[in-house]
Amino acid sequence: MSRALTLSQPTPTTRATLFYLTFYMAPGASVMFLPIWLSEKGITPEQIGIINAVPIFVILLFNLFIGRIADRASDWRQVIVIGALIAGIVPIGLFFVSEFWGVLLLWTLTVLPIGAITPVLDAAVMRLATRTGGDYGFIRAFGTVGYMVFNGLTGFLVVWYGPAVFVPLFVGLALLRALVSLQLPAFRAPAEEPTVAAVTGKVTASSLREIAKPWFILPLFGFCMIFGTHLVLNAFGSLLWKEQGISEAVIGPLIAIGAFSEAFVMFVWRRFGGRVTARNLILVSALASVLRWLAMGFAPDVAWLLLLQATHGITFALGFMGCVHFIANWTDEGIAAETQSLFVVGQQIFSIIAVTGFGALVPLLGAQAYFVASAFALVGAFCIWLSLRMQPPKAG
Incomplete structure (x- = not known):
């Protein structure tokens, strides 16, 4: 029975693929409707530009720091899961803000953890694919699929249920990504397992x-x-x-x-x-x-x-x-x-x-x-x- 259970468990590559599928769903929804939602809140185009630009500047300050922490950790998984959990919980605050400064703070705190862990995720899954003989391109493509699906689906949902559906949809997708992150595998090679570079003699x-x-x-x-x-x-x-x-x-x-x-x-x-x-x-x-x-x-x-x-x-x-x-x-x-x-x-x-x-x-x-x-x-x-x-x- 234990053998059958082991065989039925998803592989590390499958679990990483599932996370990538959910990773860009929330951004796909926000690209479609965030500017319209902000405009309906009375936020001006100039302020909308600031809300989109500030997170980029903040991520610039944190990216190398987070990357260094991830490399020093026993496994990259820890940083990825923590970032996904923060990015799943913080957007709940969007239900309670409607003015510029509140939205700016909440949106920056929402985007920051995902922007910070994106390069860590790319590096981790690339190493996992190399070590296990998987296909990084195939795994990463599912991120684009998730983005594309909700980029289009959000428009239909707004037409069917009205603009009020945007925040519940975005928060739901962020929480889904956080939950899926919990099933991520360990990414680093075990200490006793030689890396591909060691096996092939690559410097x-x-x-x-x-x-x-x-x-x-x-x-x-x-x-x-x-x-x-x-x-x-x-x-x-x-x-x-x-x-x-x-x-x-x-x-x-x-x-x-x-x-x-x-x-x-x-x-x-x-x-x-x-x-x-x-x-x-x-x-x-x-x-x-x-x-x-x-x-x-x-x-x-x-x-x-x-x-x-x-x-x-x-x-x-x-x-x-x-x-x-x-x-x-x-x-x-x-x-x-x-x-x-x-x-x-x-x-x-x-x-x-x-x-x-x-x-x-x-x-x-x-x-x-x-x-x-x-x-x-x-x-x-x-x-x-x-x-x-x-x-x-x-x-x-």
Whole structure:
């Protein structure tokens, strides 16, 4: 009987996949309806911008600190579960606030723990997949699936039950994520179990000082620039499309195509990800971004936008997956979360630069602001190419 029970228990990979599925559900709902909910509370657009920006600045202050704590802990699971539990309990306060300062405080405390543990989760699951022979891309794709489902479903729920459904929905999804976190497995390899690096003889860095070199920093810096250009699409894409005369009924599917493309690349990653070196994949992502934003600058019609949105899996998911594998290839478990946190800090910095900078450019240039994003991506591609010239990829 004990053997049958053991066989029926979900594997560590399955449990990590289930957590990823719930991890981005609440953000998927908030992206859809948070601005509208805030506006109905009488909060101005300027204040809505502050409510969205402040958590990013706060997360910047905490990311490396949390990553260092996670690496020093006996297992990354502890930090992930604590963060998920805090992010599940704090949003309950949204039922009791309606003015700007209360919402700002509650929303910052809600977003902070999830933003802080995201790089820890990515590093932990990447190590788990490497150790067990799992597919990190397949696992991570379920996060995009959960996000995509509630990005669309929230709109229908609001239509059916009214705006009042948003807070109960968001809080319910946050609590679901917290509960699912409790079943997460241990992520680190047991002391008696050799890591993949030890088995294969790969040389990996055990301190940040060992990887604080231009050839290691440049590709991550370059992709952070690419990541920033994607925030331009997130922040201003729907507005620019509406100004082009595209209806909201079409804008929604255009956004969904991008998310579907991202999930698709992650699902099929294992079929090609091991055949091309990580930095070469990041470079492909950067060059594709240059072409994508260049084309977007000409304000193309819907047919072309459908094609361009379908490249999102290449311009974003391919580069992101390449970076996660690049970090895993060159670092050991002792600095995995801290290095991943450093990478996320870079993304957040360039997100702030891109959103604020293009916020000034879009009113002046309209869709032609994408030409600047294309040039930005080209600089990122050059950084990645330069790294490849400085340090060739690892053999095999």
